[in-house]
Amino acid sequence: MLVIKDLVKTYASGVQALKGVSLDLSPGVFGLLGPNGSGKTTLMKIVATLLEPDSGTIEMNGADLIARKDQTRRILGYLPQDFGLYPTLTAWQMLDYFAKLKGVTNRKERHTLVDALLERVNLSAERSQRLGEFSGGMRQRLGIAQALIGEPELIIVDEPTSGLDPEERNRFHNLISETGNENTVVILSTHIVSDVSNLCSRMAIIRQGKILSSCTPWQGIDELKESVWEGTVQREQLAVFKSQFNVISSRTFDGQVRVRVISKGQRPSEEFAQTPPVLEDYYFDLVNRG
Amino acid sequence: MRNPLHTPFAAVFSNEVLLNIKRVAPYVLMAFFASNAILWWGWGPAVQRGWATNSEFYIARNMGGFSFILGLPIFTGIIVGDAVIRDFRLGVDPLIFSKPIGRGSYLLGKFLGNFFVLVCCQSVFAITFCALQWVPFSRMVVLPVRFAPYFKHFFFVVVISHLVLAAVYFTAGTLTRNAKVVYGLAACFYPAYIGYQLLLKGLPRIVGVISDPLGWNIQFGFRPDVWSRSADFLNQYVLNYGPAAYANRALMIVVTTLCLVLVYLRFRIDPVEKRSDHLTKLTLVEAPGRIAYTAPANGLLDLPFEPATARDRITLPKVTSTQGAAATLFKLFAALSVEFRLLRAERGLIVLIPLAIILSFFSVPFSRFATDVSYSVISATSTANMLLLLLGCLIVFYTGETIHRDRELKIEPVVWSTPAPNSVLLLSKWLAMTLLALSLVLVGALTTIAAQFYRGFTPIDLKAYVLINGIIVVPSMLFMVSMVVALNMLLRNKYVAYVVAVGAGAGLIYLYNIGYNHWLYNPLLYKLWQYADLTTLTILAHRLYCLALAAACLFLAHIFFERKS
Numbered sequence: 001m002l003v004i005k006d007l008v009k010t011y012a013s014g015v016q017a018l019k020g021v022s023l024d025l026s027p028g029v030f031g032l033l034g035p036n037g038s039g040k041t042t043l044m045k046i047v048a049t050l051l052e053p054d055s056g057t058i059e060m061n062g063a064d065l066i067a068r069k070d071q072t073r074r075i076l077g078y079l080p081q082d083f084g085l086y087p088t089l090t091a092w093q094m095l096d097y098f099a100k101l102k103g104v105t106n107r108k109e110r111h112t113l114v115d116a117l118l119e120r121v122n123l124s125a126e127r128s129q130r131l132g133e134f135s136g137g138m139r140q141r142l143g144i145a146q147a148l149i150g151e152p153e154l155i156i157v158d159e160p161t162s163g164l165d166p167e168e169r170n171r172f173h174n175l176i177s178e179t180g181n182e183n184t185v186v187i188l189s190t191h192i193v194s195d196v197s198n199l200c201s202r203m204a205i206i207r208q209g210k211i212l213s214s215c216t217p218w219q220g221i222d223e224l225k226e227s228v229w230e231g232t233v234q235r236e237q238l239a240v241f242k243s244q245f246n247v248i249s250s251r252t253f254d255g256q257v258r259v260r261v262i263s264k265g266q267r268p269s270e271e272f273a274q275t276p277p278v279l280e281d282y283y284f285d286l287v288n289r290g
Numbered sequence: 291m292r293n294p295l296h297t298p299f300a301a302v303f304s305n306e307v308l309l310n311i312k313r314v315a316p317y318v319l320m321a322f323f324a325s326n327a328i329l330w331w332g333w334g335p336a337v338q339r340g341w342a343t344n345s346e347f348y349i350a351r352n353m354g355g356f357s358f359i360l361g362l363p364i365f366t367g368i369i370v371g372d373a374v375i376r377d378f379r380l381g382v383d384p385l386i387f388s389k390p391i392g393r394g395s396y397l398l399g400k401f402l403g404n405f406f407v408l409v410c411c412q413s414v415f416a417i418t419f420c421a422l423q424w425v426p427f428s429r430m431v432v433l434p435v436r437f438a439p440y441f442k443h444f445f446f447v448v449v450i451s452h453l454v455l456a457a458v459y460f461t462a463g464t465l466t467r468n469a470k471v472v473y474g475l476a477a478c479f480y481p482a483y484i485g486y487q488l489l490l491k492g493l494p495r496i497v498g499v500i501s502d503p504l505g506w507n508i509q510f511g512f513r514p515d516v517w518s519r520s521a522d523f524l525n526q527y528v529l530n531y532g533p534a535a536y537a538n539r540a541l542m543i544v545v546t547t548l549c550l551v552l553v554y555l556r557f558r559i560d561p562v563e564k565r566s567d568h569l570t571k572l573t574l575v576e577a578p579g580r581i582a583y584t585a586p587a588n589g590l591l592d593l594p595f596e597p598a599t600a601r602d603r604i605t606l607p608k609v610t611s612t613q614g615a616a617a618t619l620f621k622l623f624a625a626l627s628v629e630f631r632l633l634r635a636e637r638g639l640i641v642l643i644p645l646a647i648i649l650s651f652f653s654v655p656f657s658r659f660a661t662d663v664s665y666s667v668i669s670a671t672s673t674a675n676m677l678l679l680l681l682g683c684l685i686v687f688y689t690g691e692t693i694h695r696d697r698e699l700k701i702e703p704v705v706w707s708t709p710a711p712n713s714v715l716l717l718s719k720w721l722a723m724t725l726l727a728l729s730l731v732l733v734g735a736l737t738t739i740a741a742q743f744y745r746g747f748t749p750i751d752l753k754a755y756v757l758i759n760g761i762i763v764v765p766s767m768l769f770m771v772s773m774v775v776a777l778n779m780l781l782r783n784k785y786v787a788y789v790v791a792v793g794a795g796a797g798l799i800y801l802y803n804i805g806y807n808h809w810l811y812n813p814l815l816y817k818l819w820q821y822a823d824l825t826t827l828t829i830l831a832h833r834l835y836c837l838a839l840a841a842a843c844l845f846l847a848h849i850f851f852e853r854k855s
Contacts, residue, residue: 048707052854069855073709074611084700088635089628100624101708103611112607120606146704150611 001026002047002154002185007056009042009209017042018053019209025185029176031196031203031217032189033283039209040189041081044158047187048078060154060185074103077152079143081159081189087132091123091142094131095149102150117145120175122168136163144172148179155179155186161195173198197279205286212286217279224277224285227264231272232256241268248284298391302399303406306373310407314785318792319365319411326360327418332427340521342431344423346439347524353447356415358504363479366452369408371459371472373400374557378467387559397464397553405456409449416444431525439529446531446539451504454542455479457549464553470637477641481648499534500541611709621710625718626725633692633726642684646730649676650737654745665742666751667821670758673738678814681727681767686791688726689774690784692719712851720775720844727767735759757824765833765840766814772843779847813839 002025009018017039023030034040045051047058049069058065065072085094095114104110118124121141131139140163147155157176161169176186176199188199196203197217204214213220228248233241238257241247245261245268252258260275261268262285294300310316330352336343356362374397377383386396420440426432463472483504490498519527531539612620653672654665661668696702705715735755742750778787801807802816809818813836815829823829 045703048703049854050703050706070709070711073707074613076707078704078707080700080703082700083704086628086632086699086701088632093628097624097628098704098708099609101621101705101710101714103613103617103621103709104609105612105617105620106610109607109609113609116606143704148606150609151606 001061002187003057003059004043004047005057005059007043007046007058008054009039009046009051010054017209018046018056021056021206021209021211023204023211023214025187026202027182027185028201029186029188029199031200032187032206033191033193033196033203034189034206035191035287038206040191040206041158042209043206044078044080044156044187044189047154048076048080048156049073072154074150075153077147077149077155079147079155079157079160081162083143085131085134085139085142087130089131090128091118091131091134092127094142095146098146099149104150113149117148120148121145122171137165137168140164141168141172144175148175153184155184156189157186158189159191160188161190161192193280193283205283207287220282221277221279224262224281226274227262228260228275228277228281229263229268229272230258230260230275231268232258233269233271244268246285246288248281248288297395298389299395299399302391302396303403306400306403307407309376310369310404314788315368316407316411318789319369320414323356323360323411323415324418326356327415328422330355331419331422332430337427337430340431340525342433342525343426344420344433344436344439345525345527346443346529347527349419349439350443350447350529352419353416353443354505356412357448357451358506362412362448362452363455363483363504364476365411366408366455367459367472367476367479369411370401370404370456371463371476372469373404373460374464375467375469375472383559393557394554397550397557400464401457401460401550401553404460405453408452408456412448412452413444416440416448431521433525443529446535447505450539450542454503454546454549457546461549461553465556470640473637473641477644496534500538502538503542503545505535505538618711618714621714622718622721625710625714626721629692629718629722630725632695633688633722636688636691638687642680643730643733646677646680646734647737649673649680650734651741653738654741654747656745663821664751664754665747666754667758669738669742669747670735670755671821673734674758674763677731677734677763678766678816681730681763682770682795684730685723685727685767685770685774686788686795689719689723689771690778690787692723693775693778694784706853712853712855713848715853716775716779716844716848716851720771720847723771723775724768727771728764731759731763731767754821758821761824761829761833762815762819765836769813769836769840769843772840772847776843776847776850779850779852782852809835 002023004021004023004025007018007021008016010016021039021043032040032043042051046053047065049065049072053066060072060075063071089097092114095117096110099110099113104113115124115127118127121144123138123141123145126134126138131142134142140160144157144160147157155176160176161172164172173195176188179186188195190196200217202214202216203220205212232253233256235252235255235257238247238250238259241259241261245263248260248262250257250259259272260281261272262281267274331343334343334352335341336348341348372379377386417440420437423432423435459472459475462475463469487498487506490502650673653676654669696705739750739752739755742748774787774791777791778784781787781790798811799816802812807817809815809832812818813832815832815836818832819829
C-alpha cells in the first residue's frame with residue numbers, strides 16, 4: 001500500500017506544482033490523469049526519488065520512501081516521460097547495464113532476464129542494434145523493458161504509450177495489466193483517458209497541483225449516469241450551448257455541429273438524445289469545472 | 291519589389307548568426323585571438339628588431355602568421371563544417387524543407403551565415419591589433435595611426451584564405467552529413483599542407499604561387515629580399531600585391547564558387563540510408579484487423595484485449611538483487627565499463643591521439659648534443675611537459691562531457707532511479723576519464739621510446755620513463771581530473787567550467803612564468819622539478835600533497851553531487 005500525504009512542491013521559479021496532494025494506492029494499476037502542466041510529472045519524480053518535496057510524506061507498507069531513497073530505488077521501476085539512451089550502446093548492452101546497476105550480479109540470471117525482456121517488448125531482433133539508430137517507438141519499448149528489471153514493487157510509468165503504434169500500445173496494456181499484481185503498485189501517469197479506462201482499477205484526476213477526484217473508473221462513469229447528451233445543432237447555436245451547458249466536445253460535419261454536453265436532469269433541447277457516459281466525459285467534466 | 295531582408299536566404303543567414311551567438315566557441319575564439327593580438331603586439335619580434343608595430347610590413351606578416359599558426363584552419367572547420375549536419379542531427383530538417391525555401395537560398399544562407407560569424411571572430415584579431423596603436427609600450431616604434439592596411443591585409447590574406455577552406459569543409463560536411471569527416475579533414479590540414487609544400491619543391495614555382503590556399507608561396511606579396519632589410523626600410527615599406535597574388539586570390543574565389551556549385555548540385559534532403567532492414571516498421575497494410583478501433587460501449591476497454599501471443603506469454607525470470615560492498619564494487623565496474631566505452635566513442639579522439647603521437651615523436655631530439663643526462667631523460671621530460679599541456683586540454687573538455695552527458699542525453703532520471711550509490715555514479719566517471727588520460731600517457735611514452743629507438747639514441751633507459759611518468763605525469767593527471775570533476779559539480783554548467791578551468795590554468799601558468807612559482811599553488815610542479823630530484827623525499831612529499839588535493843576535490847565533488855541519497 002502506497003500512501004501519499006499532503007505533498008507540496010514549489011519550484012524556485014515560484015510555480016507551485018503540487019498543492020497538498022494526498023492519495024492512497026493499493027496494489028494494481030493506478031491511473032493518474034491530468035492535462036499538461038497539472039503536476040503529474042512532478043508527483044512522479046518525487047515518488048521516484050528524483051525530486052525533493054517541500055513537505056508531505058510518501059510511505060509504502062510503512063516505509064518512508066522520501067527519507068530512505070536507497071531502499072526506494074531497490075523496489076522501483078521508473079519510466080520517465082522524456083528520456084534518452086546512450087546512442088553508441090546496443091539494446092542488449094543498455095539493458096544489461098541497467099540490470100547491473102539494479103544489483104543483478106549473477107551473470108546467467110542477468111543474461112536470461114535481458115533476453116526475456118527484449119523478447120517481451122518485441123526487440124529481440126534488434127538486440128545488437130545501436131540505440132542511436134532506434135525509432136521513437138523502439139526507444140519507448142526499451143524504456144518499458146528497463147522499468148521491469150528486478151521485479152519492482154513500485155512501477156512508475158509517465159506517459160508510457162506516447163510514440164507507440166496501436167499494436168505495441170495494446171501489447172503494453174497486456175504487459176502492465178499482468179505486472180500490476182497483488183504485490184506491485186503501478187502508477188500510470190497519462191493524459192490519454194483510454195489508457196486509464198483500459199488498465200486501471202483506480203484512478204485520480206489532477207489539475208493545477210490538486211487532486212480533483214480519486215475513485216474507480218466505474219464510479220466516475222456512474223456519476224454521470226443519465227447526464228450525457230448528444231445532438232446536432234446549427235453552428236450559430238453553439239455559442240449559446242457553450243454558455244448554458246458543459247460542452248464536452250463539438251465536431252463539425254456538413255455545416256452542422258455534433259455536440260456532446262453534460263446536463264444533469266435537464267435535456268438541453270429537442271435535438272439532443274441521452275447517451276451512455278464514458279470515462280472521457282467524467283474527465284472533461286471535472287477538468288472543465290475545476 | 292521583395293525586401294531583401296525578408297527573403298528565405300536572409301532568414302537562414304540571420305538564424306545561423308543567431309545560433310552562433312548562443313554558442314560558446316565563437317566567444318572562446320574571440321578571446322583567444324584578442325589575447326594573441328596583444329601578445330604579438332607587445333611581446334612579438336617588433337620591439338626587439340625595431341619594427342614599427344603598425345607598419346604595413348608587420349601588419350601583413352602578422353596576418354599571414356595568424357591565418358596559419360593559431361590553428362585557424364581547424365577552427366574554420368569547427369564553425370562552418372557542420373552547419374547543415376546540425377539541422378539533420380537535431381531533426382529540424384523536415385520543418386525547414388517543408389517551407390517554400392530553395393536549395394540555393396538554404397545552402398548559401400547556411401554557408402555565408404557561418405562564414406560571417408567566423409570572419410567576425412577573426413576580425414577581433416585585426417581590430418585589437420589596430421586599437422593597440424593608441425597604447426604603445428616604451429621603446430616601441432609606432433607610426434602615425436592608420437586603418438586601411440589592417441583592413442586590406444586582413445581581407446586579402448585571412449578572409450579569402452579561409453573562404454576557400456570554409457567552402458571545402460562545408461562541401462565535405464554537407465555532402466557526407468558526417469561531422470567526423472569534417473573534423474578528420476581539419477585534423478589532416480597541417481600534415482597535408484606541410485606535405486603539399488614539400489611536394490611543391492619539385493614543381494615550377496608558379497604552381498605554388500597560384501595554388502597555395504594560404505598564400506605562403508606568394509610571400510603575401512612581399513618582395514623575396516624583404517626579410518633581410520633594415521628596420522627603417524621595413525617601417526616605410528608599402529606593400530602592393532602583384533599579379534601573381536591577385537591570380538592566387540582569384541583562383542581561391544573560383545574554387546570556393548565551384549565547391550558551392552557542387553554542393554548545390556549534389557545536395558539531397560532525403561535521410562541518409564541506415565541499415566533499414568534491421569528496423570521494425572509499422573506497415574498499416576499488413577496490420578491485423580484485430581487492432582481496429584471499436585467504439586466504446588461504456589467507456590472502458592476501448593482497445594479489445596486479444597488472446598496473448600506467444601511473446602506475451604513469456605514470463606520474466608526471477609532474479610536476485612544483491613546488496614553490500616561487493617555489489618557496489620560490481621556496479622562501479624559496470625558503470626566504469628559503460629563510461630569508458632562512451633568516452634572512447636568521442637570523435638575528438640580521432641584528432642587527439644594522432645596529435646599526441648606526432649608531438650611525442652617530435653619530443654625526441656633530432657640530433658646528438660652534449661648532455662649530462664641520458665637521451666631517455668631528455669625525451670621523457672620533453673614528452674611529459676608536452677603531455678601535461680595536452681592532458682590539461684583533454685581533461686577539461688572530456689570531463690565536462692562525461693559529467694554532463696547523462697543530463698544532455700536525458701538518461702539521468704533513469705540512471706538516478708536505480709539503486710546505484712552516488713559514489714558509484716561519480717567514481718565511474720572519474721575513473722573512466724583517468725583511464726583515458728592514462729592511455730594517452732602510455733601512447734605518448736611508447737611513441738617516445740619508439741622514436742628514440744628509431745633515431746638510434748640507445749640504450750633506452752626505461753627507469754627514466756617510469757620515474758618521470760609515475761612521479762610527475764600521473765599524479766598531476768589525477769589532480770587535474772579530480773579538480774575538473776569538482777569544478778563541474780560545483781558550477782553545474784560545463785561551459786562555465788571550461789571557462790573557469792582554462793582561465794585559471796592560463797592565469798596560473800602566466801604567474802609561474804613571471805616568477806611567482808611555489809609548490810603550494812603549483813601542484814603540477816610546472817617548472818619546479820629536475821630529473822635528479824625525482825627520488826628525493828621533498829618531491830615525494832610534494833606529490834603526496836598533489837594527491838591529497840585530488841582526494842579533497844573528489845570529496846567536494848561527492849558532496850555537491852546533485853542527486854540526493
